[in-house]
Amino acid sequence: MSRIAYFGPQGTFTEQAARRLAPGEELIPAETIPAALAAVRAGRADAACVPIENSVEGAVTATLDSLSEAEPLVAVAEVLLPVHFSVLTRPGTTEIRTVASHPHALAQVRHWVEANLPGAHPVATSSTAAAAVAVDAGEFDAAVTAPVAVEHYPLEVLATEVADVRDAKTRFLLVRKPGELPEPTGADRTSIVAAATNRTGALAELLTELAVRGINLTKLDARPTRNNFGEYRFFIDFEGHVAEPRIGDVLAALRRRCRNVRFLGSHPRADNGTTEIEPGAANEDFTDAIDWVASVRKGAQA
Numbered sequence: 619m620s621r622i623a624y625f626g627p628q629g630t631f632t633e634q635a636a637r638r639l640a641p642g643e644e645l646i647p648a649e650t651i652p653a654a655l656a657a658v659r660a661g662r663a664d665a666a667c668v669p670i671e672n673s674v675e676g677a678v679t680a681t682l683d684s685l686s687e688a689e690p691l692v693a694v695a696e697v698l699l700p701v702h703f704s705v706l707t708r709p710g711t712t713e714i715r716t717v718a719s720h721p722h723a724l725a726q727v728r729h730w731v732e733a734n735l736p737g738a739h740p741v742a743t744s745s746t747a748a749a750a751v752a753v754d755a756g757e758f759d760a761a762v763t764a765p766v767a768v769e770h771y772p773l774e775v776l777a778t779e780v781a782d783v784r785d786a787k788t789r790f791l792l793v794r795k796p797g798e799l800p801e802p803t804g805a806d807r808t809s810i811v812a813a814a815t816n817r818t819g820a821l822a823e824l825l826t827e828l829a830v831r832g833i834n835l836t837k838l839d840a841r842p843t844r845n846n847f848g849e850y851r852f853f854i855d856f857e858g859h860v861a862e863p864r865i866g867d868v869l870a871a872l873r874r875r876c877r878n879v880r881f882l883g884s885h886p887r888a889d890n891g892t893t894e895i896e897p898g899a900a901n902e903d904f905t906d907a908i909d910w911v912a913s914v915r916k917g918a919q920a
């Protein structure tokens with residue numbers, strides 16, 4: 619049985635994602651995202667499940683930063699979960715002065731809290747389930763949690779299906795140490811992080827390498843390198859799998875332009891998106907072109 623570290627404690631959205639991505643495996647809660655990834659790097663877990671992107675709040679920056687530091691880890695699978703919240707209180711609570719949750723969750727229920735719990739102060743906790751733990755301990759009055767959290771903590775449900783934006787989703791990754799990659803499926807996602815220098819056109823050059831090969835970008839995030847003011851790392855997701863000639867070609871080009879590019883994984887997409895291939899940008903076009911150059915070099919063709 620594999621050991622899967624996840625951003626916990628029990629009752630987070632991430633725990634549900636881990637159950638979907640690694641059914642039947644042993645789940646080990648970690649208090650923070652860096653701690654879940656550190657467990658894999660240290661060999662205490664075989665893989666980790668962490669959130670990467672929310673449709674309302676955008677990138678989960680703790681995941682981006684932790685993936686670009688220390689030893690490399692690669693994503694091997696992803697899942698998209700619908701996100702709406704329950705509001706939980708201690709039995710007998712009559713007045714709600716504080717509402718605790720993960721900052722991403724608080725941001726997704728801001729209007730609901732203003733309308734339904736006027737005057738209540740939002741308080742950030744390390745995760746949605748950590749807010750339930752804190753409410754149970756009497757630290758805060760209400761917790762904004764995943765619906766499943768009520769099964770783990772002795773709290774009462776004040777409201778369900780709470781969300782300022784309907785149909786919100788969070789994407790979660792299963793990451794491991796580099797090893798065997800998942801097989802390409804024809805609807806895959808590849809992720810990299812590349813540090814670009816603070817120079818005119820540096821980012822445009824990286825993106826042009828993708829554009830000229832007809833490769834569709836699915837996400838772009840920038841995070842400071844923290845060393846030099848104005849220097850950023852770019853997290854770039856695009857359609858395709860590293861096993862494909864066209865994706866290998868763009869990775870080689872990015873590696874030439876940016877020596878410290880890091881591969882963050884190629885795996886099937888969870889959004890059932892189809893990969894649009896522009897004329898001249900199919901894998902056969904790349905292999906045909908390489909074969910033609912080889913035969914020109916041999917003098918067999920012109």
Ligand SMILES: O=C(O)C(=O)C[C@]1(C(=O)O)C=C[C@@H](O)C=C1
Pocket residue numbers: 625629630631632633669672678701720722723744745746747764788
């Ligand atoms: O705290 C949790 O329950 C999490 O799994 C984290 C997280 C996030 O990082 O965005 C996951 C989904 C929701 O958007 C809110 C919080």
